[in-house]
Amino acid sequence: MKQELLITVNGDEHHLLVDTRRTLLDVLRDDLGLTGTKNGCGAGECGACTVLLDGEPVNSCLTLAHEAAGRDVLTIEGLSSGGVLHPVQQAFVSQGAIQCGFCTPGMVMTTKALLDRNPDPTREEILAGLRGNLCRCTGYVKIVEAVEVAQCLLAEEELV
Amino acid sequence: MSTCIIGKGLPRVDAVPKVTGAAQYTVDLKMPGLLVGKILRSPHAHARIKSIDTSAAEQLKGVLAVITAKDVPDGLFSFYQWLADKNILCGETVRYIGDEVAAVAAVDDDTAEEAVSLIKVDYELLPAVFDVHAALEPGAPLVHDDKESNSTWSVERLFGDPDKALAECDFVVEGTYVTHAQAHTCLETSNCIAKWDEKDRLTIWTNAQAPHTQRQEVARILGIPRRNVRVINSYMGGGFGSKLVMDVKLPIASVLSRLTGRPVRIVNTRSEEFTTGKTRYPYTMSLKTGAMKDGRIVVRDLTVIGDAGAYHDKGPATINFSSMMFGTLYDVPNIRFQAQMVYTNKEMGTAFRGFGNPQLTFATESQLDELAHKMGIDPLDLRLRNSNCSMGTTSCGAEICGCAMTECMEAASEAIEWSQKKARPSDGTLRGVGLANMVHTGGGGRFYGYNSAEAFIKLSDEGTVTLITSALDMGQGSHTTMAQIAAEELGVSLSDINVLSHDTELTPYDLGSWGSRATFMDGNAVQAAARDARAALAEAAAEMLEADPADIVIEESKVWVKGSSEKHDLFEIVDHAVNAHGIPISGTGQFVDKLPEGYTIPTAFAKNIPCFSFGTQAVEVEVDPETGQVRVLRVVAAHETGTTINQTMSEGQIEGSIAQGIGFALMERLVRQEGKVQNDRFLDYKIPNIGDMPEIETILVESVGTKGPFGAKGIGEPGLVPTAPAIANAVFDAIGVRFHELPITRDMVLEALKETR
């Protein structure tokens, strides 16, 4: 059963006809071609599909597309602007927090949400904030470092 | 040696596309007319297929093809073709829950799923066997009824006289150690697209660690010429061994594509990945270690029963490799290794980071602590007394060139404050420290009867260097490593280099990214190619600058004549050479790992390994006496790199390995009931998440004597090998209980604590 869906993704408005069963992840990847958001499990257990819905981090695999109607979605493709990486992205690059990269978009979006909400998290708060994002490559050491560096970069940006 | 690029913790060359979402993985590819393929899998652990009715599925709107065994070539497949035992689709017998029975191609996911559910299969149930010991009983159900028994592969290695040594040594410990099935859980599940073109050539896009050998495997099973198969990789979401041997979804997608004339994609669901994606081989190991009063280990005697699952896949190769590592660690003069792989009606095993060595090292390094305990000496001292040393050949024939095992032990034990912590009086908390050593290959192996690699480089007038290598990057960072080696050798910057490794049409034949071999093997080929290109550049520059090629200096993207102060931009020279003089600048390089004298595959044993890598991990744990929860507080990992090519990435390899090692030690096990996997999702199959990780200190120990590029050796696997025994040893130190089985779970610990009270 298809229904009309009006949705804003990375600032672009889209008017689509979407089956009621489709998740936000399906629409992003299949209808809009935004394949930066990954499907790692389809059950909200790995975090690879994390996007921001009206600024809140959500598992797009567990969000029906029509539940996002009329809302603002930010995906990894919308994070950097004009070829300049977002400070969270810069930190992941500089700290070597990326290996295979499949979890990276979700990690980055979750980190952004975490730091938006709490610009000065403790180590404990970082661990709690990212516990829904699995990574099988890095052992997380450099991911924690990247979040801490991003925290500093964002704080510096605030000062400017 | 002074280097500009080698040794630096430079960001990965693929970091930006990965962090912006631009990197396209196979699962992200789109193409016109793409169909969705889905596989109907056996719900039974062992059954005969009486009939299959596909008519309802065929009639469903949107279904373009439905195939069963009669539609696919009936040959059998395995990694070693002479041990072939697996059909593309089962025609007569299914041998595990998940075995492939039929497949469909449809216009979308939901239609394909519905079509699969409409296929009716009539099964006659057969008795099944799930446990290796039961499978070895006389009269046990045969997993393959054309074979005489379920024992399917055996290895025996003997060096010295173990019986005599066991009779004569001062101390002997023995025990049985058990490990279970661990899943790779790559974040990107296994997937492929198959498409035939008008020239009858098959292209497969897939996430493969070894595209060239998979290309051969696809051709072999489909019965088509190799030249008609092309394998293309994209960015890969992890490998860890799981994507080394061809999965039958490749030929299945190929047949579906052939029938429909359209590209067909098959993607594992996460549940399929857990239940059919293959696992680490479970081992049951009975081990004896004997030592003299002075601490010399004189004998080791091991019997392994490996659980193959329903098919061979990498089982024989895995157990063979285990024997080589067993023979090499500590250079024990009297060695016996007896092993067999046993069929059971379960998901098969395959290669998994460490390749049989983490299981083995759990046994050997746990038992070494038991021996130290029995002898009343410090486990660190016992290890120091038996440390492998540089240069020379061990009793089993392993040629050790470059070994820093002692340095690794010293660095790790110092960083964990070993002697202070061992001497620490009890303060009521159940804390303990433990350590374990390891040896692993640092350069793949000569198991195919050869070990070689090739690379090509071209310098372009527009100012780029294209490096064509087969060092496939599944996430471990080999593109960056190769680019660093080429940049260093060529005297250009890292950002000048584009690495291509993704297409069998383009890249030289190669055995693939496994066995910690890419840095050592492909790195050597890349270095040779870069040298060749550099010589071509020097010659062109010499002609232009009217100098002797020997006097041309190339450094940091500049070219000049020795003694002259006039420095030219390197790419201006290239531009000039190409566009004004018509001199192309390129290079090729090969690295052929020379076989030792008298090498034959059956007798080579540890002579298969071109380069060994040693390391030590020391861990501190705390045990909650009320809940039995083991918490790893800190891991110090000292590993040899030979020469570190990229500090950050080498640390990353070790840190990621340790996470998998902690999972292996404390969390991860596929749980089955009557052969059915119960924990087929991340909710129930726990892998470490960010909150489960301890503090990790990585110490990269450089050592000399290796023939790798700039003296480097592979670091992809070693970090996982000693983690589990180091944790088990630390748990023993904390609570005085020795665990012989992994994973060490909360209830096991609690039960054991109850018994000691």
Added chain:
Amino acid sequence: MKPFEYKRPSSLEEACTMLAAQDGRVKALAGGTDLLVQMKQGGLELDALVSLRDVPGLDALHLEEDGSLIMGSATPLGAIENSPDVRRAFPGIAEAASFVGSMQVRSRATVGGNLCNAAPSADTAPILIACGSTAVITDGQADRTVLLEDFFSGPGQTVLGPGELLRAIVVPPVPETGFAKYCKSFRSAMDCCTVGVAVYSDFVPGSAVVRDLRLALGAVAPTPIRARAAEAMLVGQELDEALTDRASLEAVADALPISDLRASAAYRKVLVEVLSRRALTAARAWAERGAVA
């Protein structure tokens, strides 16, 4: 997934009418973090989903003048966890909410969804039961209330009838002499609870004498339950170490755990004792610190 109708009513009345139709093959969709998994992987087939997204008032979260807490059933757990009011007046509830899943899950998952899915392991149930919460149920026309401890009727089952909806949870005010805490056991840093124990205790001012106490257990019975024998042992007594130990052991008597992937029944019983002791010890420490006064 089989096709289903997606409906998005804009009033309670409309929502309840939709929920009453279709022979029970219809469910309310709040955050969807459990429901979608059941539909994608658990074989749950429905004819329709009724989205609560646009129903006004269901995500209300506020403190009443008397200090009680009203949580609309569709309030996301993240909003509860981060609400300054909840953190100040009901820290135990804020903490229990933070234990559920991940930050992403809690952006979507709602308190009503956590309760209506009626998993025995639901993290919010024990603490809300211990705090004496009430479930406000509506049929679109009128409300009825039940004590939350009576809301569950079995694994995945509640007392909600066709066309009924959980509208809100009301948590009575915690007096200055009252303390509430939830203790959870898990295998890894993100996990369903293996066992959860929540305590609410009201003390005689200036002492550790228990005036009123509820001890609620999760994941050890078909529904979240109260450990009544242990409660009876504690009320009116001074909570000291020996009594804590005895009551914790007694709590095990009410537990009827099963063995599953997360733990064996025997291990769960051990955890009931351990976590009860930890919860009661925290309450005792709070009372002894003079937090009551």
